[in-house]
Amino acid sequence: MDLMTWLRAEWDRVLGFTLIALGAVLLVLGYLGVSDSPYVAEQLSYIVSGGLGGLFLLGAGATLLILADLHDEWRKLDRVEAMLSGEIPFPNRPHTNGVGPAPAAPAPAAAPDKPALASAAPALMVETTIADPDAGPGPRPGPTAAAIFRRERFTLGIGMLLAVAVLFGSWARASGVDEPKPAIAAVAVAVFGLVLVAMGAVGSTLTVKRHVQLRKGRLFAPWLAPEDGPVGAAPAAAGSLVVAPGLTRYHRAECPSVAGLAVRPLDRRSIPAELAPCRLCDADSAG
Numbered sequence: 001m002d003l004m005t006w007l008r009a010e011w012d013r014v015l016g017f018t019l020i021a022l023g024a025v026l027l028v029l030g031y032l033g034v035s036d037s038p039y040v041a042e043q044l045s046y047i048v049s050g051g052l053g054g055l056f057l058l059g060a061g062a063t064l065l066i067l068a069d070l071h072d073e074w075r076k077l078d079r080v081e082a083m084l085s086g087e088i089p090f091p092n093r094p095h096t097n098g099v100g101p102a103p104a105a106p107a108p109a110a111a112p113d114k115p116a117l118a119s120a121a122p123a124l125m126v127e128t129t130i131a132d133p134d135a136g137p138g139p140r141p142g143p144t145a146a147a148i149f150r151r152e153r154f155t156l157g158i159g160m161l162l163a164v165a166v167l168f169g170s171w172a173r174a175s176g177v178d179e180p181k182p183a184i185a186a187v188a189v190a191v192f193g194l195v196l197v198a199m200g201a202v203g204s205t206l207t208v209k210r211h212v213q214l215r216k217g218r219l220f221a222p223w224l225a226p227e228d229g230p231v232g233a234a235p236a237a238a239g240s241l242v243v244a245p246g247l248t249r250y251h252r253a254e255c256p257s258v259a260g261l262a263v264r265p266l267d268r269r270s271i272p273a274e275l276a277p278c279r280l281c282d283a284d285s286a287g
Contacts, residue, residue: 056197251281257281
């Protein structure tokens with residue numbers, strides 16, 4: 001991959017890191033200007049240009065990096081959805097349980113009237129595809145990544161332009177006076193403007209993240225396996241081991257850590273390796 005192609009693909013990250021570096025430089029210059037000036041009004045002008053300007057660039061760069069990560073996550077969901085719909089082949093990787101690479105078994109030939117995914121994907125994938133008869137080859141439900149990120153980047157760009165205008169006006173106001181009171185008023189205006197822009201940037205980022213989470217829910221909801229039994233239907237016996245959904249530790253049934261949570265019992269002879277014992281109730285010593 002040549003440099004120009006990489007820059008076109010990673011422009012948001014390049015711009016984000018560049019803004020963060022410039023923000024750090026502005027903060028250092030603002031500190032030096034404030035420390036070298038004996039006049040309060042001049043110090044306030046350095047605070048607006050170097051301090052608030054540097055903080056603005058740091059926040060803008062961090063927002064761009066977060067949006068870049070969310071865009072990458074959306075692209076991964078694109079690839080997952082394409083694999084599940086049969087647009088790209090599903091990799092057939094047999095489990096070896098860590099023993100060593102197993103010889104790849106040749107995939108059976110697909111029937112002419114069936115997609116290739118049905119012969120290579122696991123049974124769960126095939127069942128989910130069949131269970132969704134309304135899904136056709138047309139456009140997928142929900143907004144597209146281009147529309148979402150174009151809108152949020154446009155909103156972020158407008159906010160950045162407004163912030164630059166507010167900072168420049170406040171700096172011109174603070175640097176053009178000799179009295180501290182008008183300079184303090186200019187600093188207050190700059191702070192208020194930056195707070196509004198920061199709230200807008202946070203709202204835009206949360207909107208994109210919400211769209212990503214909603215798409216994850218639509219994409220993976222059919223694959224969520226139901227619980228083995230009615231969760232929390234009956235209280236577990238004292239001394240038995242239980243686990244609550246979403247937790248990474250197993251507990252005694254009477255442990256206060258799971259009080260009020262929906263739990264399911266665990267067989268102490270087949271505890272999943274990814275679960276660790278609770279140290280509060282000393283679950284590993286339950287007999």
